[in-house]
Amino acid sequence: MARTGRPREFDRDKAIDAATALFWAHGYEPTSLTQLKASMGHISPASFYAAFGSKEALFREVVQHYLATYGQVMAPLWDESLPPREAIERTLRGSARMQAARTHPTGCLVVSGASNCSPENEPVQALLAAERQRTRAGIKACVERAIARNELKASPSTDILPNILATFFHGMTCEARDGMTVDTLDAAITSLLTLWDINTVKPLKNRQKNTENTGVRL
Amino acid sequence: MARTGRPREFDRDKAIDAATALFWAHGYEPTSLTQLKASMGHISPASFYAAFGSKEALFREVVQHYLATYGQVMAPLWDESLPPREAIERTLRGSARMQAARTHPTGCLVVSGASNCSPENEPVQALLAAERQRTRAGIKACVERAIARNELKASPSTDILPNILATFFHGMTCEARDGMTVDTLDAAITSLLTLWDINTVKPLKNRQKNTENTGVRL
């Protein structure tokens, strides 16, 4: 769009990165414009508003950027070329590794990015809530696909499986932020997936071997 | 202590109740002094500070009050007169029912009460983090007690069981706040506890009957 005129002096992409780190670590409301501008190289208010519009608009950009990068650990959920169980397992293990990493704030931005909000910022909360709902739908679709492929038997305990997985998944944010390591989370995932395996149509004695050679992305 | 002088005109206990509802719904930082004072009957700043000292001191009182009332759903964890599995089950079901109830804000105050915090309020975050750690210790103690009583076999998958339960437990806050009903959470708990049962020393064929006649408190 902007092709003429004086070019911006700060790197917009790096600014988004810096804003992501701040919002991720402290949440939407506690992150002040002063902090944001400082993290972008002490840019002026005018530069900030010209580049991003508002704090909320910046946050929405940050969320999109997060989903397009870190959030890609959940991509297997919608990859229908993967066996459903592997899609779930890759998502869980990838998320565990991402959320517990020390190279950025721990936990998931979508879960904890706006969990404490004033009523006037309810739209921000709704944005993340919608994204979490998308995750639940993805998990549910995997389980239903497994049933359709005759890999899981249809039963009440299979019906509730997506809810268990979603609850555990969202709980990882709290655990990671409280210091749980990736190894511990990974071991928990291995054990949790037993709940999947005991609902398979033909239980294999050595099914647990599957959990070792499934790669983890990112 | 205060026996003479003009008595306070507002009900301090009701004020704590009102503050609990606000902090629970919006979190520590987004809840302003103005809101707090208004919820206590539009009391004056002087009355507020005379009665509570500061916003942070009030929050600490609120947390104690929360733990002594709503938080008592976790009491079974430290009740050694209960069989360990029943202690865990009562805690999970009681928490699910409490967190999903519509008579107060959903979710758990200890999990979401200060999840978005500025660095200067780190002590508030630490207060809740310590309480969460106490919960994890309680869950772990139950599992270890079950092993000591020869009700669970010692194994790697038993070792990780407390972490799975804690992650699920803390995830319930996110699910409840996003609208998951108590019935759904309850069904998920029933299925999750299968992970306990498959690690029992002598697996009973009709173990699942146990999940029906265990009472739920509060």
Add this chain to the structure above:
DNA sequence: TAATTTCTGGATCGATTAATATGGAAGTCT
């Protein structure tokens, strides 16, 4: 009644919030 204590309302503190306005320098395009 007198003395004491603690309440109340209102004004106010400095700091910080997100957002806007202004004026001029800097760089791009024709």
Add this chain to the structure above:
DNA sequence: AGACTTCCATATTAATCGATCCAGAAATTA
């Protein structure tokens, strides 16, 4: 070169933040 666009830095907006202070009213006890 000249026109144009967009940048930057500095001030400043009104509102709100948590917290403090003071004067006077009110209720207790002696």
